[in-house]
Amino acid sequence: MSYIHYLRPCSAAMALCCVYPYAYAADTHTAPTKLFDPLVVTSVKPDQTPLRFVTDPKQPRQPLPASDGSDYLSTIAGFSAIRNGGSNGDPIFRGMFGSRLAILANNSYMPGACPSRMDNPTSYISPQNFDELEVIKGPQTVLWGPGASAGTIRFDRKAPVFAEGQPVQFDGSFTGGSWGRNDQSADLAVGNSQYYARITANNSHSQDYEDGNGDKVPSKWKKWNTDVAVGVTPNEDTRIELSAGAGDGEARYAGRGMDGVKFKRQSVALRFEQENINDNWHKIEAQLYYNYADHDMDNFSLREFNPSGGMMMPMTSNVDRATWGGRLATQFSLSSEVKLDVGLDTQHSRHRARRGMLNTHRDKPRVKDAQFENTGVFSELRWQATDTQEIIAGMRVDFASVKDYRDTSPTHNQRRTDTLYSGFLRLEQKLSDATSFYAGLGHVQRMPDYWELFSPNMGTPGSKNAFDSIKPEKTTQVDIGLQHKADAVDIWASAYVGHVQDFILFNYRPGGMMGSMSQVSNVNARIFGGELGVEYALSSAWKLGTTVAYSWGKNTTDHQALPQIPPLETRLSLGYESGKWSAGALWRIVSKQSRYALNQGNVVGKDFGPSGGFSTLALHTAYQANKNLSFSVGVDNVFNRTYSEHLNLAGNAGFGYASNTSINNPGRTLWATMRVTF
Template identity: 30%
Template sequence: MLFQRSLAARRAMLLASTASAVVMSALWTLPAHAEEDEVSPVLIPELVIDAPEEDSADSRIIAVEEISGQPARDAGELISRIPGVSAGRRGGHGSDISIRGMAQDRIAVISDGAYVFGACPSRMDPPTSSMMPMSGDSITVRRGYQTVLDGPPAPAGTVSLERADSANFAEGLSGNLEGGYESNGSQRYASMQARAVHNGSYIRGFFTGRRADNYEDGDGREVRSAFKQYGGGGEVGLRYGADSLLSLSMEENHVVDAYFAGAGMDAPWTATDTYRLAVDHNFAEAGVFKGFDASVYGSFVDHVMDNYSLRTPGMMTMRTDATSDTRGARLAGDFAFGAVEVTLGGDYRRNDRDAVSYSSMMGAVPPTTISNYMWPGMEIENVGIFAEVKAPLTEKTELTTGIRTDFVSVRATKADALPGGMGAVTARTLYGTFYGVTETDQDETNVSGLVRVMHDFGDFSGWVGASRAVRTADATERGIVRAPAMGGGGWVGNPGIDPEKHHQVDMGVEITRSVWKASTSIWYDNVQDFISRDIARGQSGVLVNDGVSSVFRNVDAELAGIDIAAQWAFAPSWRIGADIAYTYGENTTDDRPLYQIPPLSGSLELTYDVTEWSAGSRLRWAAKQSRSDTSTVTGSGLDLQETSGYAVIDLFGTWQLADALMLQGGIANVLDTTYASYLNQENGFDPTVVQVNEPGRSAYLQLNFEF
């Protein structure tokens, strides 16, 4: 029954399988040709697989410095350069990533072990916007649901910024400094990381600062995108016993005066503070019980957005003050029964989101009348217990199985708070009006699990997996409140919404040779009770039929896709690489495309690399996207338009000036192409364009010093 839901989905999977087979068959002939030409092996950092039992083409650990391109304006933009990851923008800061056609809280974002949730109901500050990439050493991207150990299920995948174990660093003082400039938007930035290590114990500190003006698109039109960002932090680690570690980390990140062309407000202030205490204990003489890890953390986000601080105020002024506070803990034990490894444990996570909107019809600055309790004190508490087992079935085959149960408790503490102004109603009243549901306290018990088999075929390795991931609704889907006003539509969450149940299957192969490597994966996701944002038309479970208000409802959906990546050192010092990703999404309940599904896209890169310097060219491209949910009459209207395809050329290079000093530079969008990502938001400032366009031509230089 799982694969009989949609003929279009089966066709998409057949196309994906055929394309995969053709690419892999073509690449299979490359080694003989390479050997005849006596091509020397080269290191391909972007696709290095460190541990087959943990990493595959769908799970990559990438050093931060290996993600190339022009200076990223935030971590979301940086991560979107990893194959299989897309992003949408509404300005220069706050790129919102998408994996497997899913975004927002369907992706888990973890910064050094701490979960982070944004504090803006309109997602001006997605979690990746508060991450400081240079404060870490690597980024792990898992696509799909691959482990039960990462906390409450995130069916799209997990993005984790991680810091390297101090055991990997030499004794004494080390670190790096970097700074640079980009011409389009006059972006300038600097960062520092320093660490001192003694007998495995360490102390490290980091700082980053970045600011940019508005950039121009390929047609020379100014895009409202300026921002300032600065932050820093530190970590102390005590090494003891049999390679055990106790660590404490703290960091603070501020984004100031962020301009947004794709929003009705700007963000004069966003601050994120994160704290974490962790212990990783390993027994000196381990028996069945090998060790355990435990941690507690907190991430606290304050956000202010308004329509008057950074733009000319009109007669109606608006401001929203919002917070998102997350606290969590984790305890897990590692056991070994012969060759079988078992991890047992539990985790706790609580996210409290509160947002209060103010407005004034008389142009008052600041406005003081409470118009909405937009997040009416939403508290989502999750207690999870989990078990994951890794067992060798044969010398070359490994089985991973996992199961977790999440106990979810939801409260809306301000559901009965009455805003000011004429005709004001409470959140509870609006829930009843839109859905006939007035009970905001909800409890769920959600069971998720997975099974995954990896096999070494000798010439190549492969894997096949199946999983069930149950995701509870987030604070917006469950409880957001913006009352209809002056003929405009409301935006009302559904406190009775059911959790999503994702049933995913995936399979893939990867091949590694001395001068080339390639990987491909194919996946399919059947979703029961997909939480869909829609327009109120009196659908099942929706009592309002005004054709303008935004609501949330459960539908059934299907997603499928393919990812392919390959690199080949075809001559001494020369390397060519390519990647391609395609995602298909369908709302099977309403028989229409799922919204915000990126089109077929990829890149092609040619690089010449010798000891002292390297240079290359990259082609970034996306095909036309005609499967859109653009209609506000019969659809959600969340897709702005069908986008045409585009191709953008970049040039880049590096020069090793000295052993510890490197100069990087290049020109992004050499041909000054005007284009927008399919996921970009509507441009509310320029009536001549529909979406927020990407930057036009931009030259950049960056200097990096290691010590």
């Protein structure tokens, strides 16, 4: 499937559990006659191979249309989220968390500032403001920055393409739902073949939701984002774009001792692209960017202060993080069969903090506590060895440094520097017209991030702190996959097995202001798992689909389970599409998780016991009134089940939760979306 073009009107259709579906003729044993866009997304399929997913995040999705990047990623097999309220969950892919996932918005990094990742990178991403979401599984690319051992995630906006006599393009939607859910989004572009101006904006809000028992879960949130871009396209191969954006919001968290009362974002970027320079020089890309996050937390603005929540008095904390970066990449041909991408990228990140009682922190100066720098050089080669065989290889070297500016730290003014090496080799083989296969070996060395070096209370035994003791993480992983497309059936599968040397692990023990102390250490780990998707066309109108995802991890140093690993998950769907109407059912089945590591985890969450299995049913229908207007309605958790995900945080005692009681997911939820495009 090719990239989804900007603002393409959607046709009458729906998405099934595992793929963007095809419309088939009455005889299901003939080839598909057209490819149609889903009106409602329940999951996405791999593009080209099971290694790479590309989808349109503007599409309404089920469950309830996404509030942030993590929410949308959960429609992709293998992804989970650490839920701590109603929005801003932290994404996990194949049980891997944090900076093991490279998350980019318009090819730039915005890592967030909260020491507990309350404002993780996906919390600043509103999916409907982007044209394309790309996911590359595992350490199988080196093009998009350092440390991507688990995968690479890219939310991107494309340059608008205007038809003759149509200088205006618009894509807007309105969503309403249970618990006061209210979303509006608009994407307006004006231009021609020589220039364009574009504005994307969204406003989103929800009150506290109720679980299946009718109990209120503190989870209300609101957020807005606005981005403006102006571009010059003197010819079809050239693009120069200047963009700027801002946003803000707030969120109440049942699973935290403080809430987020400010999520201020500021972004500026300059982007240049030139393609088809000559027969051998295919393209050059250059970008400069600046992203700034200003994040306020407190324990009284969005909740009634309660000292049992972990703090004996009303407290505030304000952190900010500024990230500057750039990227220069070019692609050329070494021969008619060999293409080579080479380039470099760099980022510089400064973190500051100020704290106080009530709102007294606003009278204090911001104090820098950490500074990160990384410059990487990379090359990726594609060799079309035969008509049916392609070999892809890449190598990357990163020069990383971090400095500790904390006045009270035993490593004050000390700097760490590391040279880190990453690379991969992959074979892609076309076995027949209907079947393809890939196998790749990748290795990534990852510098510990801010949350691993500065958030823990302690480092390894005998060390000064985490900054002094934690080693870079080194992941070596094999990825394999298979895809088979026949007349009425589409099957894909991907699997992985890996060894992680010096895996960075958090241990929690009683004590400290928040009731626990965190200690971070390095262990060795073994991981494996995979994803499977099957779609079968029952007839020209009916389609059946399923996906299965499984992850497994073992701490081989301590001979026990690796923590924060999601359980086996299966999704079954049945869909109907005819004319302007479509409808579908999605049945999600999640197994119990009996493998856990008590009081171990990451900077956000820990394992506090086994979890039970559950299943939920969701229904939707959609109507394409005309080429410009569509409607979709749905109900999630139809039977109002009371359930909690294995990765959900424990509820905070300040809201009356008992110790180690995980927060429940929403009960029955109704929603409706109207979308207008022209």
